């Protein structure tokens with residue numbers, strides 16, 4: 318009985334295929350895109366902005382990338398590295414996605430990159446700066462639309478040295494993003510004769526800054542350099558001002574400190590200088606068009622995370638167009654991406670052999686709830702890609 322049913326079903330399917338004809342037989346299967354992002358916790362707003370940006374690009378392409386209609390699968394990674402491998406396997410093994418897009422947190426992204434390598438799955442990283450992703454973990458199936466942690470830190474180190482500051486205290490969360498931002502900063506700052514006199518940190522995502530702010534006040538450095546982002550950055554900037562430090566010891570940061578956060582930080586952020594690959598006042602036709610489309614679609618202003626999500630879509634679209642949607646062609650995908658000039662709202666950029674953007678870092682100053690671009694801190698800055706065999 319069961320065998321008979323199966324035979325009948327098979328015959329029916331075959332008949333359907335004949336009736337539907339060659340057009341149906343040729344239509345490409347959907348492209349399964351797995352979004353692994355934080356939708357809860359201190360980085361929730363960042364995850365949402367990335368998804369918005371990515372979806373905006375896909376919808377501008379009529380819902381298709383590489384000729385295939387995009388179908389989304391989602392996992393909230395909670396910015397929790399302990400759950401990261403299980404979470405990424407939900408997308409790779411359970412949902413069998415063709416492409417992974419994620420994530421925000423460096424520790425989670427490293428776990429994603431390891432699974433992507435083991436399973437040879439395409440991975441586009443739309444934020445996390447973990448140096449290892451485009452360092453020892455680099456490969457033709459891994460590309461980043463954002464930055465390496467080293468990049469904005471290094472750009473800011475040069476700026477702070479040029480300002481004439483000699484002794485600096487750093488303060489950040491104790492994990493890859495904080496450590497590597499500080500390392501990049503130190504490399505540039507100390508090369509120019511400055512000295513980092515103290516590195517302060519607290520575990521991610523803690524926001525009990527008081528004891529550390531007291532230590533900064535006692536150390537009396539010329540300036541402070543920091544990496545914080547999301548909700549933690551909002552609280553840090555407010556606490557720094559409330560502790561009375563803002564007027565005496567200038568605060569510098571990689572630009573995440575003040576991106577997507579200015580409404581909540583209010584006047585406490587005014588005047589802060591940061592370096593980042595995006596700003597609010599670029600006023601180029603490309604950026605203006607993007608900002609208008611984003612604001613119309615989401616009734617929100619975009620930030621750097623929205624741009625990175627949008628550009629993750631652009632990079633994926635570029636690579637998949639070259640392989641006609643065939644995700645198995647990793648080497649051809651990578652070659653196309655590395656040849657391309659990505660027409661980003663941030664300004665055009667290229668992708669290195671290690672898979673990381675080579676891009677300008679703007680010097681920005683907070684004014685009137687905007688990160689105003691006041692110069693270029695570092696032009697066409699390339700990550701050193703230490704440990705990447707492809708570079």
Ligand code: PHB
Nearest residue numbers: 422423445446494546573
């Ligand atoms: C990171 O963990 O790599 C990270 C998180 C938030 C940012 C930037 C980098 O804004």
